[in-house]
Amino acid sequence: MTIPIGALRRQKAATEPVTDRRSLEDPRAELLELERQGELIVQKIDREAVTVSTKYGREKRIQKSHLWHHKSCGQCGHIPGYSTSIFWVMRHLGYDYHDPSDQTSCTAWNYYASATSNAAAQAAVAVRNFAAAYESGYFPLIHCGTSYGHYKEVREELIGHPELRAQVRDIMAKLGKPLVLPEEIVHYSEWFHALRDEIAAKQVRDMSGIVVTVHPACHYYKLVEGDAIYDPDIYGGQRTAVVTGLAQALGAEVRNYSTWFDCCGFGFRHILVQRDFTRSFATLRKIEVMKEEANPDVVLTHDTGCVTTLDKSQFAARAHERNVGLAVLSEAQFAALAMGAHPYRVCQLHWHSADYRPLLEKLGIDWEKAWEEFQSDLRRLESGEKRYLDWDDVDA
Amino acid sequence: MIETAARHDETDAHYKVPDVAGYAEVPHEEKVRLFEQVKGDFRFGDYLYGCYECGICVAACPSAKFYDFSPRRVAQAAAREDVDLIYQQMQEDIWECSQCFSCLRCPRGNNPGGIITIMREVAVNNGLASAKQALVGYSRIIYKIMSSGTQVSPDMLRSDAFPDWGPETADVADNLDLWRRALPAETMHTTSTGWSVADKTLVELYLIWLETGALDMIADVDSGLHSILLELMEERLEEEGIQL
Numbered sequence: 082m083t084i085p086i087g088a089l090r091r092q093k094a095a096t097e098p099v100t101d102r103r104s105l106e107d108p109r110a111e112l113l114e115l116e117r118q119g120e121l122i123v124q125k126i127d128r129e130a131v132t133v134s135t136k137y138g139r140e141k142r143i144q145k146s147h148l149w150h151h152k153s154c155g156q157c158g159h160i161p162g163y164s165t166s167i168f169w170v171m172r173h174l175g176y177d178y179h180d181p182s183d184q185t186s187c188t189a190w191n192y193y194a195s196a197t198s199n200a201a202a203q204a205a206v207a208v209r210n211f212a213a214a215y216e217s218g219y220f221p222l223i224h225c226g227t228s229y230g231h232y233k234e235v236r237e238e239l240i241g242h243p244e245l246r247a248q249v250r251d252i253m254a255k256l257g258k259p260l261v262l263p264e265e266i267v268h269y270s271e272w273f274h275a276l277r278d279e280i281a282a283k284q285v286r287d288m289s290g291i292v293v294t295v296h297p298a299c300h301y302y303k304l305v306e307g308d309a310i311y312d313p314d315i316y317g318g319q320r321t322a323v324v325t326g327l328a329q330a331l332g333a334e335v336r337n338y339s340t341w342f343d344c345c346g347f348g349f350r351h352i353l354v355q356r357d358f359t360r361s362f363a364t365l366r367k368i369e370v371m372k373e374e375a376n377p378d379v380v381l382t383h384d385t386g387c388v389t390t391l392d393k394s395q396f397a398a399r400a401h402e403r404n405v406g407l408a409v410l411s412e413a414q415f416a417a418l419a420m421g422a423h424p425y426r427v428c429q430l431h432w433h434s435a436d437y438r439p440l441l442e443k444l445g446i447d448w449e450k451a452w453e454e455f456q457s458d459l460r461r462l463e464s465g466e467k468r469y470l471d472w473d474d475v476d477a
Numbered sequence: 478m479i480e481t482a483a484r485h486d487e488t489d490a491h492y493k494v495p496d497v498a499g500y501a502e503v504p505h506e507e508k509v510r511l512f513e514q515v516k517g518d519f520r521f522g523d524y525l526y527g528c529y530e531c532g533i534c535v536a537a538c539p540s541a542k543f544y545d546f547s548p549r550r551v552a553q554a555a556a557r558e559d560v561d562l563i564y565q566q567m568q569e570d571i572w573e574c575s576q577c578f579s580c581l582r583c584p585r586g587n588n589p590g591g592i593i594t595i596m597r598e599v600a601v602n603n604g605l606a607s608a609k610q611a612l613v614g615y616s617r618i619i620y621k622i623m624s625s626g627t628q629v630s631p632d633m634l635r636s637d638a639f640p641d642w643g644p645e646t647a648d649v650a651d652n653l654d655l656w657r658r659a660l661p662a663e664t665m666h667t668t669s670t671g672w673s674v675a676d677k678t679l680v681e682l683y684l685i686w687l688e689t690g691a692l693d694m695i696a697d698v699d700s701g702l703h704s705i706l707l708e709l710m711e712e713r714l715e716e717e718g719i720q721l
Contacts, residue, residue, distance in 0.1 A: 085557065085558070088557075088558055089556070092558070107609065113558065146618040152664070153671070154622075154629050155671070156671075157671035158629035158634075159631060159633075159634050159649070159667055164662065164665065165660060165661060165665075168661075168662055171659075175563075180662055181664075182674060182678070183675045183677065183678045184672070184674070184676060185626035186560075188626075190622075193576035193594070193630055194576075194618070195597075195612055195614070195615055195618070195700075196611070197598030197601055197619055197694050197695050198689075198691045199690065199691055199692070199694065200518070200519070200520060201689040201690075202686060202689035202690075202691035205685040205688075207684065209681055215697065236668070238520065238523075242519050244519065244697060245519065252689070255684060256681045256685075279584075299577040299579060300577070302577055303577065303578045304578050342537070343578070344539045344575060346539060346575070346581055347577070348540075348577075349541075350572070350611065351575050351613075353615065353618060358544075358575075358642065362590050366682055393641075393642040394642030396639040396641060426659075426705075431648065431656070432645070432649060432656075455659070458659055459655055459656075463655065466631075468658065469665075470658065470660050
């Protein structure tokens with residue numbers, strides 16, 4: 082075939098001056114400038130905040146309290162101990178929050194799986210949720226790694242494309258809402274990282290004998306990479322610091338393995354309709370490598386899809402006598418356990434598939450006794466004594 | 478009209494001739510039309526800057542390890558505006574992508590995963606065979622997210638749907654209502670959605686799907702589902718006295 086030199090030269094001329102918009106140097110400053118021009122509203126951090134460093138050195142502030150919990154459909158749907166642990170830790174540190182019902186999913190799992198949406202719809206969904214947080218007066222905290230990454234993508238698109246801003250502003254006007262974005266887009270694992278010393282100060286279970294491997298979520302640190310937290314004291318600043326920083330603060334031993342940067346194999350559509358790929362990747366490239374190279378007690382991660390994939394993919398691999406059998410928890414559940422949370426009432430480990438019991442035993446938790454306590458809770462519900470359990474019940 | 482390279486033939490290692498490819502050949506002009514839609518997306522210029530042919534994106538890509546798939550080939554075909562190869566990729570490769578965006582490690586600043594997102598949208602919008610095939614078995618999920626505002630509901634955890642997830646999935650299904658009522662957060666007592674979504678919020682979501690044309694995207698690939706969702710949304714909006 083011939084090389085279309087003319088077309089390539091024209092394309093180069095057209096694309097060369099364009100700014101690399103994968104990750105803006107300072108999105109916060111650009112948002113504030115757009116606010117000054119009357120283009121949008123920026124919801125400000127208005128409570129005490131912890132300052133952390135991002136990949137290329139920009140400082141990011143993490144508000145500690147008065148947070149609007151943007152929940153994850155996957156966490157709430159099938160790993161409910163994940164969301165419950167986030168709430169529980171926040172409650173036990175004494176920080177107030179709002180758990181809204183005027184929140185939708187970010188819908189990005191579906192978008193990355195099926196493409197049955199478009200950039201304008203995705204931006205409008207994001208801004209509608211941000212507007213709901215803004216109206217409540219609470220600052221948004223994003224539970225899901227994909228929601229976090231996708232919302233950062235949306236932010237870059239809204240900053241860089243006035244026509245998209247106009248379209249979303251028009252849609253928001255029909256909903257009676259403003260075009261509003263938060264000063265910082267914050268993932269819950271950033272909150273846990275920023276408050277890791279406060280969490281460790283409330284620790285009641287010794288984690289010093291626990292060996293951990295960390296799986297970092299792609300949509301946390303690869304999508305709009307510049308906004309993820311890095312710390313020169315953790316991995317020498319060469320890998321994102323979240324999860325690892327918390328595990329170390331709790332006294333656990335974090336071990337390295339060679340496929341650290343690999344994704345988990347979730348695949349968005351694959352986990353739902355093409356799971357042979359997901360199972361293969363999760364076991365061959367992650368779980369088996371971790372076991373062979375680090376032999377951990379637990380793998381900690383910080384995203385809905387990663388917990389799902391790494392936890393659920395191990396059962397079928399056992400039939401093939403693969404080297405699997407490794408507990409998978411979010412670091413929120415791990416932190417909650419460290420602070421004394423009940424493994425079933427709070428961490429809801431009965432929703433997990435990979436065997437977590439050896440981890441509990443190593444932590445000195447009598448899981449059979451704990452399970453019986455949870456069963457007694459269920460009997461109270463079945464007898465009609467209570468319709469639902471509440472926060473007082475889970476701390477009983 | 479896009480200036481394109483000469484047509485491929487069977488000597489090109491990266492191009493399958495139609496009787497091998499497994500999908501119908503279309504006129505060259507149709508391929509150009511589809512690529513113009515890809516290139517016309519406002520994000521395209523942010524996602525493609527050129528290609529050093531270094532292969533870093535392939536080394537980082539999970540799908541490349543298990544499929545005949547390469548983010549580098551996607552970026553290069555888009556940069557060359559090779560509409561024949563791009564059409565082939567839209568009929569095959571794009572649905573293998575994991576959308577993890579590991580390919581963003583590209584030293585040139587490309588976003589092959591983002592280009593694929595756009596190509597997928599164009600494939601869905603134009604009812605391409607690959608999109609219809611990729612979405613087989615996926616209708617319930619689209620219905621769930623578009624109608625309820627949450628994607629993965631607890632009642633989707635059934636052992637017949639996830640037999641490879643172990644016996645714990647059956648335990649969840651058998652005890653679903655009771656286990657959900659044991660959750661301390663009030664919003665999570667639901668079984669058909671991830672959390673309780675307010676009626677007003679659903680109305681707002683329906684307006685977004687309709688105003689942005691997102692719902693109409695599935696009209697060609699799944700007309701039955703489109704009709705069901707459209708009726709559901711229009712009825713709900715009518716109850717609220719909202720005219721589009």
